[in-house]
Amino acid sequence: MTPPPTLSPTVSTAPDLVAGFPFPFPNPTYRYTTNVEPARGVVTTPAGQWGAAVVDVDSAYGEELAERAAILERDPSRHAVLPHMQVACWDAMLCLMRELALSRPDAFALEVLDDLEGGSRAAYRWRNDLLGIDHTFVLGDASTLPDEPLRWITAQVQEDVVLLDERDGVLWGDAGVVTFAADWSFGFDVGMSFLEIHGPVPRIHAEGVITRAHEFIKRLQPNETYRRTNWTLTVHRRLDVSTETYPEWGPDRPMVLTVDDETFGRLVHLRTEVQHLVRLPESGAVMFLIRSYMLPFDELARVEEWRERAAAVIAELPEDMADYKGIATYRDRAAAWLRAQAPTP
Amino acid sequence: MSARIDLVVTAVDDAVPGIRSLTLGSPDGERLASFTPGSHLVLDVPAGEGRPRPAANAYSLTGESVDPRHYAISVLRCAPASEGGTAGGGSAWVHGLAVGDRVTATPPRSAFAPVHLATRHLLVGAGIGITPLLSHLRSHVRWGREAELVYLFRDGHGAHVDELKELGGDRVTFLADRAGLAEDLAVRLADQPIGTHLYTCGPAGFMDAVVALATELGWPSSRVHLEPFGVEALDPGEPFSVRVAGDDRVLDVPAGTSLLEALEDAGHVVPNLCRQGVCGECRVDVAPGSSPVLHRDLFLDEETKGAGDCLMACVSRAVPAADGRAHLEVTL
Numbered sequence: 001m002t003p004p005p006t007l008s009p010t011v012s013t014a015p016d017l018v019a020g021f022p023f024p025f026p027n028p029t030y031r032y033t034t035n036v037e038p039a040r041g042v043v044t045t046p047a048g049q050w051g052a053a054v055v056d057v058d059s060a061y062g063e064e065l066a067e068r069a070a071i072l073e074r075d076p077s078r079h080a081v082l083p084h085m086q087v088a089c090w091d092a093m094l095c096l097m098r099e100l101a102l103s104r105p106d107a108f109a110l111e112v113l114d115d116l117e118g119g120s121r122a123a124y125r126w127r128n129d130l131l132g133i134d135h136t137f138v139l140g141d142a143s144t145l146p147d148e149p150l151r152w153i154t155a156q157v158q159e160d161v162v163l164l165d166e167r168d169g170v171l172w173g174d175a176g177v178v179t180f181a182a183d184w185s186f187g188f189d190v191g192m193s194f195l196e197i198h199g200p201v202p203r204i205h206a207e208g209v210i211t212r213a214h215e216f217i218k219r220l221q222p223n224e225t226y227r228r229t230n231w232t233l234t235v236h237r238r239l240d241v242s243t244e245t246y247p248e249w250g251p252d253r254p255m256v257l258t259v260d261d262e263t264f265g266r267l268v269h270l271r272t273e274v275q276h277l278v279r280l281p282e283s284g285a286v287m288f289l290i291r292s293y294m295l296p297f298d299e300l301a302r303v304e305e306w307r308e309r310a311a312a313v314i315a316e317l318p319e320d321m322a323d324y325k326g327i328a329t330y331r332d333r334a335a336a337w338l339r340a341q342a343p344t345p
Numbered sequence: 346m347s348a349r350i351d352l353v354v355t356a357v358d359d360a361v362p363g364i365r366s367l368t369l370g371s372p373d374g375e376r377l378a379s380f381t382p383g384s385h386l387v388l389d390v391p392a393g394e395g396r397p398r399p400a401a402n403a404y405s406l407t408g409e410s411v412d413p414r415h416y417a418i419s420v421l422r423c424a425p426a427s428e429g430g431t432a433g434g435g436s437a438w439v440h441g442l443a444v445g446d447r448v449t450a451t452p453p454r455s456a457f458a459p460v461h462l463a464t465r466h467l468l469v470g471a472g473i474g475i476t477p478l479l480s481h482l483r484s485h486v487r488w489g490r491e492a493e494l495v496y497l498f499r500d501g502h503g504a505h506v507d508e509l510k511e512l513g514g515d516r517v518t519f520l521a522d523r524a525g526l527a528e529d530l531a532v533r534l535a536d537q538p539i540g541t542h543l544y545t546c547g548p549a550g551f552m553d554a555v556v557a558l559a560t561e562l563g564w565p566s567s568r569v570h571l572e573p574f575g576v577e578a579l580d581p582g583e584p585f586s587v588r589v590a591g592d593d594r595v596l597d598v599p600a601g602t603s604l605l606e607a608l609e610d611a612g613h614v615v616p617n618l619c620r621q622g623v624c625g626e627c628r629v630d631v632a633p634g635s636s637p638v639l640h641r642d643l644f645l646d647e648e649t650k651g652a653g654d655c656l657m658a659c660v661s662r663a664v665p666a667a668d669g670r671a672h673l674e675v676t677l
Binding site for chain 1: 376378379380381382384410411412452453454455458459460461462484487488489567625646
C-alpha cells in the first residue's frame with residue numbers, strides 16, 4: 001500500500017459558509033434544463049438560507065480576493081476586454097458597486113456626486129470599508145481609476161465576471177475576469193459566441209436547452225436580473241480548476257480513490273455555482289456572474305437532507321454528464337461515501 | 346403582466362406645435378433606473394374619452410440615461426378616431442396630462458440599442474422619430490464614439506433642435522425637405538468608413554426610403570437598424586376562428602377584432618403590453634392543424650415567422666388554407 005499523498009492544509013469551513021451554502025439539487029435526479037429564475041429570491045435550506053444577494057460577500061471575502069489577485073499576477077490572460085467592451089466594463093463596475101451596496105450597506109456605498117447633462121460625465125464616490133477604499137472617479141475617465149474598471153471591481157467581489165455583447169441576434173463573450181473557472185478556460189473562450197462557448201456540453205444542444213437560454217437572455221430588459229445554479233465536484237478546496245492549471249489538479253481525480261474514507265470526506269467538495277445574469281443598462285451588454293461555493297463532503301453529510309439527496313443525484317447521473325463534469329473516476333465512490341454516512345437507526 | 350413603476354409628471358413643455366415633451370419623476374424624488382440608449386417606456390393609457398379599452402403606448406426616452414433624475418419623452422399628438430383620425434387616443438391622452446398627474450409605465454425597455462462594435466454611427470431620423478436617436482447621440486458624445494446625425498423635419502415642427510445642436514455641434518445636420526434628404530443621404534451612405542452602422546427612426550415610408558437607399562448602395566442588413574415609430578393602423582383583416590388548447594369552445598374573431606381581443610373577451614388571460622406588434626409580450630404558441638398565419642408584427646424575426654409555430658396575438662391573424670378554412674389552434 002502506498003502512503004497517502006501529501007495533503008494541502010484543510011481550511012475549516014466557517015459557520016456562515018455552511019449556513020449560506022446554495023445546495024444545488026431541488027430534485028432527486030439532475031438533468032440540464034433552462035433553470036433560470038428571477039434573482040434575489042431567498043431560498044431556505046435545512047442549514048440556513050441563500051439567494052438574497054446578487055453579489056454575495058461572506059467570510060471568505062479576503063481569502064478569495066487574495067487568491068484572485070495571485071492568479072491574475074501569475075496568468076494575466078484571466079482578464080480580457082475586447083476594445084468595444086469598454087463601456088460595458090464601466091457599466092459592470094457601477095452595477096457591481098450598486099449590488100455590493102445593496103448586499104452590505106454597512107460596508108459599501110456608491111454616491112453620485114453631480115448630475116449628468118448633455119452628454120457629460122458624472123463623478124461618483126465609492127467606499128469599500130472592507131478593503132479601506134474611499135475613491136472618487138469620473139464615469140468613463142480611465143485616468144480617475146487605479147486600474148481598468150472591470151479588473152478593479154473584480155478585485156472587490158468574490159464573483160467571476162463574463163460580459164456578453166449582443167449583436168446580429170447573437171451573444172458574444174467579449175470581456176471578463178475569470179480566475180475560478182471549473183474545468184474551462186476564459187482565455188480560450190473570449191470572443192466566442194454563447195453557443196460556441198457551450199459547444200462541449202453534452203445533451204444540451206439536442207435538447208434545445210442552450211438555444212432556449214440564448215433566446216431568454218436576449219429578451220432581458222435593462223437592469224433585469226435572473227439566476228441559475230450549476231454544480232460539480234472538486235478535490236481540495238481549490239477555486240482555480242481552470243484548463244490552464246490542469247497539470248496541478250488533474251492528478252487529484254485518480255489520487256482521491258487511494259485515500260482513506262476520512263480523508264475522502266475532507267477532500268471531496270460539492271461545488272455550486274450561483275450564476276447571475278444582469279442586462280447592463282448603458283451598454284446593453286449582459287453581465288454573467290459566476291460565484292463558486294464549495295462545501296467538503298464531511299460538512300455536507302452533517303445535513304441529513306443534503307447527504308441523502310446528493311448521494312442519490314450523484315449515483316444516478318448519466319455517464320456522459322459525469323464524464324463532462326470530470327467526476328467519472330470517483331463519482332461511484334462519492335455516492336457510496338455519502339450513503340455510508342447515513343445515521344444509524 | 347410586466348412590472349410597472351409609478352411616475353409623476355414633473356414638467357410639461359408644449360413649445361413645439363403638436364409635440365409635447367414630458368418629464369416624469371419618481372414620486373419620492375429618488376433617482377430612476379439607468380437605461381440603454383434607444384430605450385422606451387410603455388405608458389399605461391386608461392380607457393375613457395373614446396378609448397373603449399385601456400391601452401399601452403411606447404415612447405422613446407430622450408433624456409439622460411445614466412442615473413437619471415427623471416425620464417423624458419416627447420409625444421406627437423395624433424388625431425384619435427373620435428376626431429376622425431386613426432390613432433388609438435394614447436397621444437391625445439398624454440397631451441391632456443398636467444404637472445402632478447400620476448402615471449404608470451413599464452421600466453425602460455430596450456429594442457434599439459447602439460451596436461458597440463460599430464466603428465461609426467450614422468443616425469437618420471424624421472419628425473418625432475428623432476426621440477430615440479437623441480439618446481443615442483447623447484451616449485455617443487459621452488463615450489467619444491464617432492457619430493453623425495441627420496434630422497428631417499418640417500420648418501417650425503422640429504423637436505429637440507436646440508438640444509441636438511448643443512449636444513452634437515457640427516455632427517448634426519438639419520434638413521427640411523424629403524428631396525434634400527435623398528440627395529444628402531446618397532452622398533453620406535456612399536461615403537462611410539468600413540464598420541459604420543446606420544440607425545433610422547421615423548414614419549414607415551421614410552424608413553423604407555432610407556433602407557432602400559442603403560440597400561441599393563450595398564449596405565448589408567446587419568448594419569442597418571430600424572426603430573418603427575407610430576405604428577400605423579392595420580387592415581381590419583378577414584374573420585377567422587380559434588380554439589385554445591384545453592378549452593372546447595371555438596371562438597370567432599371577426600374582421601376588425603384582434604386575436605388578443607377575442608381571447609380576452611372569452612375570458613382568457615394573455616400577457617400583453619403595446620397591442621401594436623412591437624413589444625413581444627403577447628406571443629402565443631400555434632399548434633399543428635392551424636391555417637397559415639398572416640404575421641403583421643415587428644417583433645418576431647423572419648425565421649420564426651417562417652416556422653409558423655407562434656404569433657403575436659395583438660396584430661397577427663389566420664388566413665384561409667387550401668381548404669378555405671381560416672382557423673387557429675393555440676396554446677396560451
